[in-house]
Amino acid sequence: MIEETSVLWLAGWSAPPSVWQPVIDRFSRSDPRIRHQLVDVHTLLEGESGMPQQDHDWLDDGVWWVVGWSMGGMMALEWARMVADRIRGVFAIGVTDQFVRSPRSPDGWDERVLRRMERRLPDAPEQVLADFDRRMFSLEEEKAGWPIRWRQSYRNQQQPDVSGLLAGLHYLQRYSFPDSPLSVPVFLLHGEDDAICPVSGARRLARMLPEAELTVWKGAGHLPFWTQPERFHFWLKERMDRATG
Template sequence: MSAPARKTVPRPLPLVVVPGMLCDESLWSEVVFPEGHEVHHLSLTKPDIGALAEDLLSVVSGPFALVGLSLGAIVGFEALRRAPERIAGLCVMSTNAGAPRPEQYASWRGLDALIAAGRFDEAVEQTLPGMFALPAPPRGQASRYRDMAHRVGREAARAQLAAQATRTDALGALGDARCPGVVLHGTRDALCPPRFHRDVARALPDARLRAVPGAGHLLPWERPEAVSEAVRDLLDRTGAARPVPSSATPPAA
């Protein structure tokens, strides 16, 4: 007799988590990701959105859920354009799917010039006001942001600025999504205001828009509980599992 077919066991969907500019893995330190899911963090170190999207798609094999903030979400949009079948869930926050505006190009060139001239601290200070809800960052968060930016470092920062300039309008590609989505934003995000997120939520076929009152750009620090809840919501809607072969093979009869 032939051997019975191998059984399959469910495995929680892996998460690929991508931070924004001048941010590292510590951005997510207070977010509670659901137990049992492999969590993979991607660092943004290449000067091209397409190359970063390929890095993202190579983190795991097969389907995964993506959690991205700001530039990390923009990289996710490009990954979705290239391989919509790979992304089983999409949680994006503090972001913009539109093409860069002239004033953004000018700002990125100015920041890059400062860093190239050895004035990295000054460049970081210029980005600081946009990171938190005005009028001032929560206590201790400004120094925490500066420390994180310095861990990212000058070379990665310049690569991220160059990558920003290779962005294109992603709104059209979002309609190809085959997965549920959650779009999260702070109502006082000066860099990526609510209307950017309404556009993303409208473009995605199956998205829930979540506003976080009074919060700014760095939601995982300002409101980690809201981010944790959004990720749980997303995974609940994906079914949160996919079949994989069991490691045990029944003996032949």
């Protein structure tokens, strides 16, 4: 890797930025020259509009690889269109072409489910997150105890701010990736058993972005980078090395 490599890490809805720390630690051991920036995606959204901000000091500081998972991956793809000159490439994990169900995306979420989540969040955030978390893991991962580890690592602590969670739901309701190419490399990674963003959405994205590379991991759910961190590290590093020569 070249010395100027900088990586921006965006997590998904309701997840803290620290979800990326195990992967970053592996990078730091293999190449300490890489610069990392963790971002809380909920702070990037402008209130009820659910629109991601794009004016940030760290985006002006060099050219970045952006690694985004779920909602963070959707933002990364949108940034790649809006500020392509500041983005070297995008790694989008567990991302779909459109989150809410539509004729183009028949496997998306029923918008009424998101609206119910909005109504319940102010009074029962723990229950809303628990219901969401149950969908993140494949049956194979569930049997291996990953939901328990997730709850112990991230849900038995202070919960995310409700206003940020609501802004994230608004973002997901409006997100729809346009059917037009990007000028930066895009690498897609998806779990074959992802119930949050079904793999069919990633396959539609790959068809919309003919230069993109799609990798699908059998038996993985919505968190392949977290349940298989070592495999993910090598998947990511190999593609960065290849792209940077």
